[in-house]
Amino acid sequence: MRTALWLWLSLSLSLLLSAAACDAGLDTRDPVGDVGGDSGDDTGANALPEACGYTPMTDLDPADGGVEVDLRASAFAWDPGTGVPIAAGLAFNESVPGPVLEANLGDRVRVHFTNDTTIDMSLHWHGLRVSPEMDGIQQMLGDPVSPGESFEYEFTLVDGGFYWFHTHMNTATTIEAGLYAPIIIHVPGEVAPDCDLPVVLDDVLLDEDTQQLAPPDTDMMQLMGRLGTVLMANGRSDRSIGWTAGQTTLLRLVNASNARYWDLRLEDHEFTVVGSDGGFLAEPYTADHVVLAPGERTMLVVEATGTPGATYRLMNRRFQLHEEDGDMIEYDPMGEGENPVMSFVYDDQALAGSGWTQPTPDVPSWTGAVPNLGHHWLLEEDMMGGTVTIDGASFPDVPMVEVMTSVDTTFEIENASEMHHPFHIHGNRFQVVDVDGAPPAQAQGWKDTFDIPPRTTVTIVSELDNPGEWMYHCHILEHADEGMAGMMMVGM
Ligand SMILES: [Cu+2]
Structure with a gap:
C-alpha cells in the first residue's frame, strides 16, 4: 500500500504545478465581477445574466399527446468557460x-x-423504468448504434421528477466530452413556480497549457476517480442567472461528473429539499448544504430572500472521496476549500413570489416488516492490483444476481474499501432504509443512485416491479469502465 501511495504522489507531481496555477487563477477570478464582464450565454458576448428557466427540445408532434424529438450526437467544440473550445467535445x-x-x-x-x-x-435514460430493450445496456453489450446509424428509443413514462440521459459506452470519456442532458417529467398537481431551473453539474480535467481535455490518464487516476480542473454549471464555469427578490425557484440539480461528489450551498440562502432521484419527497426538509454523488439528483426550492442588486454564488465545498485516515492521500486539483460554481444576480425589482406547492408523491414506506434479502453485494478495491470489484470479480465476470419480480426485496451493499462509491441500479427504483444499522438521517424517497460510504453497509429495498436483465454499477465512471459492474435478473 505504501508503494501505491508513493506511486500516486509521484504521478501527482506534474499536476501539483497546474493545481497551484489553478488555485491562483481562482483567487484572482472574481465570479461576481464576471457578471458584468465576459461571462453570460454561449456567445460569450452578452454581459447580462441569463433568464431563469430552460428551453425544452422541440416536440415534433405536439398534437399526439406524447413527446417526439430529434436527437443527434456529433462532434462539437464547446467552450467550458475558459474561452478555449474543447476540440474533442461531443454534444x-x-x-x-x-x-x-x-x-x-x-x-x-x-x-x-x-x-x-x-x-x-x-x-441510457438514467432513473427511468423503461424496458430492457430501451435501457441502453443490451445495445452496449451487443448491438450499439454505430456511426452513421439511427435508432428510435420509445418508452412510456411511469416516473415523474428529474432525470438525465447519457451515453453508456466508454462513459468516462464520452460523458466527460459532453454527452449528457436533463429530463424533466411533470407530475399531476405540480404547480409551476416562478422559475424552474435545471442545472447539470460537471467537472472537466483540462491540460493546463492547451486547455484541452487531458488524455486518458494513469491507472491510479482510474482507481482514484478523475477529478476535474474546471467546475461547470450547464456546461460553463461562468454562468450567471437573473433573479428577482421574492421569487420562488425550483432548482433541479444533477451530478454528471465522472467522480466528483458536490457539496453545495448558496450564499445567504436556504434550500428546501423537495425531491430526489425518483420524484418529490413525502417530507421536504430544509438544509444549508446538499451533497450529490455522481448520477444523483436533487430538487431544491429556493426563495429569493436576497437584496435587490446583489449577487450570490453557488459554492462547492471539497468532498473527500477517501476516508481521512486511509492509506491513500487524495488529491483534488480544485484545492481544499470552496469554489464558486455559478452566480445568481438580483435585479432591482421585488415581487410577491409564487411560493411552492408540494405535489403528493407516491412513496410507500418499508418501516414495517423486513422484506426478504435478495442479495448482499461486496465492493472492494485492490490499489496494488489496480482493480475495483463486486463480489470478488470485475464485469463481465461478476456472478448474475437472480431475484423474483414484484416481491418486496432487500439488498445490502457492503463497501469494504476506503473510498465512497455511488451505486447505481438500472430498471427498478429503491429506498435506502438502513446505513450501518441506523435509518438514514433524512428519508430520500425513491432512489436509483446512492452513496455507499467507506467501510459501510447500506440496505435498500425495492418492489422490483420492472422485470428484466438489468445492469448495476458504480457511477464513478472510471470504476464503471474498469468493471465495477454486474447484472441482475429480475423475474426468475
Ligand atoms: Cu466506485
Whole structure:
C-alpha cells in the first residue's frame, strides 16, 4: 500500500504545478465581477445574466399527446468557460448539456436518435423504468448504434421528477466530452413556480497549457476517480442567472461528473429539499448544504430572500472521496476549500413570489416488516492490483444476481474499501432504509443512485416491479469502465 501511495504522489507531481496555477487563477477570478464582464450565454458576448428557466427540445408532434424529438450526437467544440473550445467535445444537438427533454407523467416518448460521431453509442435514460430493450445496456453489450446509424428509443413514462440521459459506452470519456442532458417529467398537481431551473453539474480535467481535455490518464487516476480542473454549471464555469427578490425557484440539480461528489450551498440562502432521484419527497426538509454523488439528483426550492442588486454564488465545498485516515492521500486539483460554481444576480425589482406547492408523491414506506434479502453485494478495491470489484470479480465476470419480480426485496451493499462509491441500479427504483444499522438521517424517497460510504453497509429495498436483465454499477465512471459492474435478473 505504501508503494501505491508513493506511486500516486509521484504521478501527482506534474499536476501539483497546474493545481497551484489553478488555485491562483481562482483567487484572482472574481465570479461576481464576471457578471458584468465576459461571462453570460454561449456567445460569450452578452454581459447580462441569463433568464431563469430552460428551453425544452422541440416536440415534433405536439398534437399526439406524447413527446417526439430529434436527437443527434456529433462532434462539437464547446467552450467550458475558459474561452478555449474543447476540440474533442461531443454534444447532443450541438449543446452541452444537451437540450432538456420535457414531458408529462404517462407520456409516450419517442426519440429519433442519430449517431453522427465516429464511435459506437447507446443511450441510457438514467432513473427511468423503461424496458430492457430501451435501457441502453443490451445495445452496449451487443448491438450499439454505430456511426452513421439511427435508432428510435420509445418508452412510456411511469416516473415523474428529474432525470438525465447519457451515453453508456466508454462513459468516462464520452460523458466527460459532453454527452449528457436533463429530463424533466411533470407530475399531476405540480404547480409551476416562478422559475424552474435545471442545472447539470460537471467537472472537466483540462491540460493546463492547451486547455484541452487531458488524455486518458494513469491507472491510479482510474482507481482514484478523475477529478476535474474546471467546475461547470450547464456546461460553463461562468454562468450567471437573473433573479428577482421574492421569487420562488425550483432548482433541479444533477451530478454528471465522472467522480466528483458536490457539496453545495448558496450564499445567504436556504434550500428546501423537495425531491430526489425518483420524484418529490413525502417530507421536504430544509438544509444549508446538499451533497450529490455522481448520477444523483436533487430538487431544491429556493426563495429569493436576497437584496435587490446583489449577487450570490453557488459554492462547492471539497468532498473527500477517501476516508481521512486511509492509506491513500487524495488529491483534488480544485484545492481544499470552496469554489464558486455559478452566480445568481438580483435585479432591482421585488415581487410577491409564487411560493411552492408540494405535489403528493407516491412513496410507500418499508418501516414495517423486513422484506426478504435478495442479495448482499461486496465492493472492494485492490490499489496494488489496480482493480475495483463486486463480489470478488470485475464485469463481465461478476456472478448474475437472480431475484423474483414484484416481491418486496432487500439488498445490502457492503463497501469494504476506503473510498465512497455511488451505486447505481438500472430498471427498478429503491429506498435506502438502513446505513450501518441506523435509518438514514433524512428519508430520500425513491432512489436509483446512492452513496455507499467507506467501510459501510447500506440496505435498500425495492418492489422490483420492472422485470428484466438489468445492469448495476458504480457511477464513478472510471470504476464503471474498469468493471465495477454486474447484472441482475429480475423475474426468475
Ligand atoms: Cu466506485
